[in-house]
Amino acid sequence: MNTYESTLSRILEERTPIDRPGYYIICQEDKTRFTLEKPHNVEVIHADKFVALLVEGCKEVIRTFEQSSDNLDLYAFCLYTSEFKEVRVYLNTLSAYETTLKQHEAKYPDSEHSSFLKYNPGDYSFQFWAEDMGPAGNILDYFRDLSDYPSLTDEVLPLEAGDQPLIAFERGIVEAGYNLLVLKAMQQLIAEDAFTPLKRTDHFIAYASINEPLLDYSVVMRKTIRRELFYSLFPEVKEKDLLFEEAVSANSKLTAAQYLDYWLDAVHDQYNRTFPYTLNRSAYDIFCQMEHLGSALAEESLRRLLQLAGQNDWASEDYYLASYYMESLFYTGPMTPEHKEICRMLAPMFGVRHVSIMDDEFKDWAEILEAFAA
Known part of the structure; x- marks a missing residue:
């Protein structure tokens, strides 16, 4: 299980705020600094400004394509990003x-093509990069440079004498928030009817992609494509959605312990070969199905975390389990005073295991538990 899918989905669904203290500062000579205090005498890119840059960059692409002889029967416009923090626009015509x-048919005569070929940005013929996005692209290029920064941790690296700052970005944008902001930019473009200059098909779609296929199809694309159109374009997804809903309905009466056990195959699956991944669903969908359990889910997850914390030696499977139970806590609703006390007790039990950068998950878990205990 990749619990990062759930973490990222919580951000995309705006269940978890992207705000985090700190700023990444890009300086001349390929230097990057990190400070908790807002830097002075340098432009700081905050969330709203980042969205505005994305919107303006896309509008520049639209203006360019509007003047092109290829501006005919446009059926898809995709604003794309990835873990490498690059921003691109992909377009395609019929x-x-x-x-x-x-x-494709000439190269793979025996293969069956599907809607995924038609709507895969990597197969689109028209691709625009940051340098095609006007002045906004210059700042997006700086943002891309942060993907090469080796640590991206909360270790303070203040500006030094002789540093020449070029631009700064809020920490929350850099560490994951940009995925949500790409989606927000697309939503704003749609709200402003920004695609009117383009000669579009009746079933034209405009959407964002974060280069996470499970999340793109289960969360991101559904934010900008209405349900009826989405299902008409991706009938395979509709079929899998129905199968997923049937399976979830059949398990609706499970207890918290039974639910946590039910998903263990998925927890230990690192290759997306089991349910629900085979139905184009992510770890986020697993946790959402347990959300109705509320306090009972918190109680059972904390009980299992206490058992793990008491072990002297951990196998690799124990790390997967701890990550699973820890992520479950985000779906339990408000913590009771008793559960907060358990979190307060657990935090140092995990924190003491953090002895090197190789054990950073223990540090992260301790911080999560401290936050729940607050």
Whole structure:
């Protein structure tokens, strides 16, 4: 299980705020600094400004494509990002897709093509990078540089004498928040009817992609594509959604302990070969199905975390389990005073295991528990 999918989904669903204290500062000579205090005498990019940059960059692409002879039968516009923090725009037209489809069929004569080929940004014929986005692209290029920064931790690295700051970004944007902001930029473009200059098909879609296929199809794309159109374009997804809903309904009466056990195969699956991954669902969907258990889920998860904390030696499976039970706590609703006390007791039990950078998960878990205990 990749619990980061759940963490990222909580951000995309705005269940978890992206605000975090600190600023990453890019300086000349490829230097990056991190400080908890807002830097002076340098432009600071906050969340709203970042969205505005993305919107303006996309509008520049739209203006460029509007003047192109290819501006005909446009069926998809995708604002894309990834873990490497690059920002791109992918467009495709029906004629370009037909060319791609013929090439695909010639290369793979026995394969079955699906809607995923038609709507895969990597197969789109028209691609625009930061340098194609006007002045906004210059700042997005700086943002891309942060993907090369080796640590991205909360270790303070203050500006030194001789540093020449170029630009600063809020920490929350850099560490994961940019995924949500890309989605917000697309939502703003749609709200402003920004695609009107483009000659679109009747089933034109505009969407964001964060280069996480399970999350793109289960969360991100559904935020900007209405349900009926989404299902008409991706009938395979509709079929899998129905199968997922049937399975979830059949398990609706499980206790917290039974639910946590039920998903153990998925917890130990690192290759997305088991349910619900086979139905294009992510770890986030697993936790959402347990949310109705509330306090009972908190109690059972904390009980299991106490057992793990008491072990002297951990196998690799124990790390997966701890991550699973820890993430479950985000779906239990408000903690009771008793559960907060257990969190307060657990935090140092995990924190003491953090002895090197290789044990950073213990440090992270201790901080999560302290936050729940507050």
